[in-house]
Amino acid sequence: MRAELWDIAVALYKASLATQEEVEKWNRHAMTFASHKLENNVLHIDVEDEYLAEFYQDLYASKMRFALIQGGADENVQVKFRATDEARELAEMKRQEKARAEMKEMPAAATTEKFESTNPFFSNYTFENFVKGPSNSFAYAIATAVANSPGGNTNNPFFIWGGTGLGKTHLMQAVGHHIMEHNPDKRVCYITSETFLNEFVNSLSTKTTEAFRNRYRNIDVLLLDDVQFVGGTNNFQEEFFNTFNNLISRGRQIVMTSDVPPRKLNRLEERLISRFQQGIVIEIELPSYETRLAILRSKTRNSRRPVPDDILMFIAENIKSSVRAVEGALKLVEQFMGSNPGIELTKQTAMVLLKELTEEEVTIRRLSVEEIIKAVGAFYEASYADILSASRTQPLATARQVAMFLARKLTGQSTPTVAAEFKRNHTTVIYGAETIQKRLSVEPKLKRSIEMITEQLGRKPSELFE
Numbered sequence: 001m002r003a004e005l006w007d008i009a010v011a012l013y014k015a016s017l018a019t020q021e022e023v024e025k026w027n028r029h030a031m032t033f034a035s036h037k038l039e040n041n042v043l044h045i046d047v048e049d050e051y052l053a054e055f056y057q058d059l060y061a062s063k064m065r066f067a068l069i070q071g072g073a074d075e076n077v078q079v080k081f082r083a084t085d086e087a088r089e090l091a092e093m094k095r096q097e098k099a100r101a102e103m104k105e106m107p108a109a110a111t112t113e114k115f116e117s118t119n120p121f122f123s124n125y126t127f128e129n130f131v132k133g134p135s136n137s138f139a140y141a142i143a144t145a146v147a148n149s150p151g152g153n154t155n156n157p158f159f160i161w162g163g164t165g166l167g168k169t170h171l172m173q174a175v176g177h178h179i180m181e182h183n184p185d186k187r188v189c190y191i192t193s194e195t196f197l198n199e200f201v202n203s204l205s206t207k208t209t210e211a212f213r214n215r216y217r218n219i220d221v222l223l224l225d226d227v228q229f230v231g232g233t234n235n236f237q238e239e240f241f242n243t244f245n246n247l248i249s250r251g252r253q254i255v256m257t258s259d260v261p262p263r264k265l266n267r268l269e270e271r272l273i274s275r276f277q278q279g280i281v282i283e284i285e286l287p288s289y290e291t292r293l294a295i296l297r298s299k300t301r302n303s304r305r306p307v308p309d310d311i312l313m314f315i316a317e318n319i320k321s322s323v324r325a326v327e328g329a330l331k332l333v334e335q336f337m338g339s340n341p342g343i344e345l346t347k348q349t350a351m352v353l354l355k356e357l358t359e360e361e362v363t364i365r366r367l368s369v370e371e372i373i374k375a376v377g378a379f380y381e382a383s384y385a386d387i388l389s390a391s392r393t394q395p396l397a398t399a400r401q402v403a404m405f406l407a408r409k410l411t412g413q414s415t416p417t418v419a420a421e422f423k424r425n426h427t428t429v430i431y432g433a434e435t436i437q438k439r440l441s442v443e444p445k446l447k448r449s450i451e452m453i454t455e456q457l458g459r460k461p462s463e464l465f466e
């Protein structure tokens with residue numbers, strides 16, 4: 001592989017990420033890639049075990065593929081994560097080196113031990129910086145109640161769910177900040193579910209499960225972010241279940257977030273899901289125009305050269321998909337003002353500046369798997385139940401695979417989530433989608449049908465071939 005192709009692809013991928021959190025996540029993960037090699041148009045990335053390989057495959061393969069193509073790779077390039085012995089040995093070696101280094105750094109006399117959160121807190125994710133509105137007021141109320149008396153038995157666990165960029169992490173960290181400030185002796189841990197899972201997997205391979213267990217059972221407030229990524233092996237679920245019960249039964253507080261409600265966490269065992277529902281489950285919804293505007297005003301409150309209010313109104317009117325998107329638009333405007341101090345920012349200019357973002361807004365309507373199944377069913381004259389059925393007769397089998405293909409392309413949901421909606425396992429969905437992908441290039445009629453369904457769903461066919 002051209003030496004720089006990998007670097008270019010990584011740079012392109014990182015540039016596509018919206019938040020610092022995501023970049024940090026990628027950096028953490030990329031550190032665990034032992035090596036990468038392009039062979040027969042397949043980019044192999046070696047990692048230490050099957051579990052991670054599968055996990056990264058879901059998370060990165062298609063995005064990396066896209067970045068590689070953008071970076072100049074062949075259109076048919078594929079990305080495959082695999083577990084190899086060399087990668088395992090390398091990881092083992094690194095861990096030993098790290099352990100040795102840490103031994104050396106250890107101060108002779110232990111100073112007062114301060115509990116450290118696993119993943120960092122963001123200093124601005126506080127209650128003071130969180131704007132209340134009808135879309136989040138219930139979640140906000142429970143969050144403040146939990147922050148004031150963590151570990152009670154009514155709001156425990158506190159489960160917050162909702163679309164990306166709506167403020168789940170912010171609110172969860174606000175709970176943590178508040179507790180750390182008012183109860184400095186409480187051990188408050190913020191951790192993403194991926195890190196949690198990785199730490200567990202590592203603890204297995206280094207035979208330090210006991211230490212892992214001790215750490216997480218000695219926490220007073222566990223803030224577990226993005227539990228939709230939890231899945232995996234039975235022994236992890238077992239460990240998680242036991243830790244969970246252990247904490248709750250001893251009056252420790254658990255707060256979780258997810259992009260779906262508990263009952264849709266289909267990679268998890270039923271007993272975990274029902275435990276999640278025993279406290280309180282609350283959705284954060286899309287903010288209204290007024291809330292979007294209030295957020296914009298609050299974010300510009302202290303700026304030296306405030307963005308004119310009519311521009312804020314323009315953003316609030318046009319950017320609706322998430323708070324993160326609203327913030328993105330504001331950043332663009334602020335950058336423009338910063339680098340053009342002499343120019344007055346008119347609505348006209350803002351319109352041009354934000355053209356790309358506002359256009360995306362129209363297309364980024366979040367489609368559900370259900371909507372896709374229905375649209376495909378309507379096209380092929382099959383019912384929802386037909387599509388989910390086991391029948392392999394044509395054209396039903398094709399319709400089902402088309403639905404799988406579109407669900408993977410258009411919903412932005414992970415393959416396991418899509419698979420559960422189809423009541424199939426995730427290899428079946430991958431196989432179905434790939435079958436369609438192959439047939440598309442040789443069957444113009446099928447391609448045309450899929451384009452029509454996509455248009456029917458209010459999306460652009462070009463999105464399918466990106």
Ligand code: ADP
Nearest residue numbers: 129130131164165166167168169170295323324
């Ligand atoms: P999620 O975890 O739901 O994907 P985040 O908590 O990361 O979303 O929020 C995305 C961005 O939007 C963050 O910068 C956050 O500070 C901001 N944000 C979200 N909701 C609010 C709110 N109600 N008030 C102020 N900022 C918000």
Ligand code: MG
Nearest residue numbers: 168169170225
């Ligand atoms: Mg989040």
